[in-house]
Amino acid sequence: MKAVVAGASGGIGQPLSLLLKACPLVDHLSLYDVVNTPGVTADLSHISSVAKIEGFLPADDGMKKAFTGADMVVIPAGIPRKPGMTRDDLFKINAGIVKGLVEGIAEHCPEAYILVISNPVNSTVPIAAEVLTNAGKFNPKKLFGVTTLDVVRAETFVQAITGAKDPADTKIPVIGGHSGETIVPLFSQAKPEVKIPEDKLDELTKRVQFGGDEVVKAKDGAGSATLSMAYAGFRFAERVMQAAKGKSGIVEPTFVYLPGIEGGDAIAKETGCKYFSVPVELGKEGAVKANNPLGMANEYEKKLLQACYEGLKGNIEKGVEFVKNPP
Ligand code: NAI
Numbered sequence: 001m002k003a004v005v006a007g008a009s010g011g012i013g014q015p016l017s018l019l020l021k022a023c024p025l026v027d028h029l030s031l032y033d034v035v036n037t038p039g040v041t042a043d044l045s046h047i048s049s050v051a052k053i054e055g056f057l058p059a060d061d062g063m064k065k066a067f068t069g070a071d072m073v074v075i076p077a078g079i080p081r082k083p084g085m086t087r088d089d090l091f092k093i094n095a096g097i098v099k100g101l102v103e104g105i106a107e108h109c110p111e112a113y114i115l116v117i118s119n120p121v122n123s124t125v126p127i128a129a130e131v132l133t134n135a136g137k138f139n140p141k142k143l144f145g146v147t148t149l150d151v152v153r154a155e156t157f158v159q160a161i162t163g164a165k166d167p168a169d170t171k172i173p174v175i176g177g178h179s180g181e182t183i184v185p186l187f188s189q190a191k192p193e194v195k196i197p198e199d200k201l202d203e204l205t206k207r208v209q210f211g212g213d214e215v216v217k218a219k220d221g222a223g224s225a226t227l228s229m230a231y232a233g234f235r236f237a238e239r240v241m242q243a244a245k246g247k248s249g250i251v252e253p254t255f256v257y258l259p260g261i262e263g264g265d266a267i268a269k270e271t272g273c274k275y276f277s278v279p280v281e282l283g284k285e286g287a288v289k290a291n292n293p294l295g296m297a298n299e300y301e302k303k304l305l306q307a308c309y310e311g312l313k314g315n316i317e318k319g320v321e322f323v324k325n326p327p
Pocket of ligand 1: 007010033034077078079080081097100117118119121146147223226229
């Protein structure tokens, strides 16, 4: 398994690279960034784990060297939010960064699983799909928007109510998109079941939707979630690698192109959104089946979903347009 981190020197990229370096599923770790990869690579190379490590800058065909032969590329490249910014405000800069990196993937490692962390995920994943389509290399089963941090937050925040010993023991599907009201936690479908007092539900839901703002505010201009995101990004990457190596029964919510995945068409019709985060079954080929949790949503969640559809459609369109009619 050759794993690449594109944006490896950043706030997310460094701890994510650390976790991948320490992961026994990774044989070869390749770090790519426009700055500082020599230092990050030298530092991580002293860790006595199995993964061989290399780092590249753009000069001297660095992207080609970094990407060639990759089985998985994780993309946390791009600028993060500052207080007062929405994820959509990042579009102008990050859209171009993701486009350029995915063009490189299409050229050098089109078979790789692609895990997009760069925000706004609701738009950067459609950008990646359009770039791959233009290159004749789009495999919807292998393109994922990483929404795991929303799942991790839901698990953590609900624990304050359930008192469960290990927060991760409660499975909560968080679906829709990855920003504000497009994030829809389905607490009614938590396993094991959770009882949330009615007067706490709104606050809990909002906290999952806007949890990222707590970190942006606390960091006071120094960026957004990096450590919890590295944890979440690694958790998703690890599951993709486990599935690639033949482990069955892995289901994770992730933002995918629905029409390209078994079971996805019905969800796309119901939501009016071609891209959506739903619990997806992972296999060797990537996303093998999209599970449809919509029918089981309660009335409260159905209202949240309506707001989600409206916001998400515009975000998706913006990404598609960015590639179809470049500004
Ligand atoms: P950061 O600014 O600390 O790091 C970004 C890195 O990307 C920098 O090292 C930069 O040099 C690099 N970079 C910029 N252009 C590049 C290019 N063309 N090729 C390769 N590398 C390039 O930012 P941070 O905090 O690591 O966040 C990265 C992204 O992740 C942001 O867009 C942020 O909004 C997003 N994010 C996503 C989350 C999610 O749940 N999906 C959660 C938190 C952040």
